[in-house]
Amino acid sequence: xxxxxxxxxxxxxxxxxxxxRGALLDAAREIFVSRGFAEAxxxxxxxxxxxxxxxLYHHFSGKADLYLTLWEEFQTRQTQRTKQAVQAARSEGExxxxxxxxxxxxxxxxxxxxxxxxxxxxxxxxxxxGFEVIMRDRMRQWARRNAALFExxxxxxVVVVTGALAAAxxxxxxxxxxxxxxxxxxxxxxIIGRVxxx
Numbered sequence: 001x002x003x004x005x006x007x008x009x010x011x012x013x014x015x016x017x018x019x020x021r022g023a024l025l026d027a028a029r030e031i032f033v034s035r036g037f038a039e040a041x042x043x044x045x046x047x048x049x050x051x052x053x054x055x056l057y058h059h060f061s062g063k064a065d066l067y068l069t070l071w072e073e074f075q076t077r078q079t080q081r082t083k084q085a086v087q088a089a090r091s092e093g094e095x096x097x098x099x100x101x102x103x104x105x106x107x108x109x110x111x112x113x114x115x116x117x118x119x120x121x122x123x124x125x126x127x128x129x130g131f132e133v134i135m136r137d138r139m140r141q142w143a144r145r146n147a148a149l150f151e152x153x154x155x156x157x158v159v160v161v162t163g164a165l166a167a168a169x170x171x172x173x174x175x176x177x178x179x180x181x182x183x184x185x186x187x188x189x190x191i192i193g194r195v196x197x198x
Contacts, residue, residue, distance in 0.1 A: 028066040064128035119173035
């Protein structure tokens, strides 16, 4: 058999593997959102995905890995949203660090509105052991990225605006009244926008 005839089989196999992986993640998302991480079982996920336990362990090391993969993929989408918003603001001539921060913050919050159930899942405190450490580390990384916008003002200002945004994220994700959460978000962004650089 030539390599030309073997190639489509490999492609089909990897496409099938990617489809199975995606189905497992979709199922995990549904199960974790509806039941919480602690109450979810691997068998629930594979049943919802129409997959086998073996296929789950082929793609993931277990339930915690599913959760952390959902988290990482969400964070990747959020990073893309904020980068695109900041780049768009810069391409329109904006150079004020606070306005660039607000553009990125607004995009991040919009992502939380779009994926509200998933954002809430990560903020409820019902994750795998050690997840709170991952969240704290990500918050520090986020603050460092925000500091890059403010160039020399990397101290208290970054802590204040990042902390205010983190509180707004919690409100967006966990609030029962979405309209009130949107109003609060706009108020928080307006207040952050009025903060004076030292």
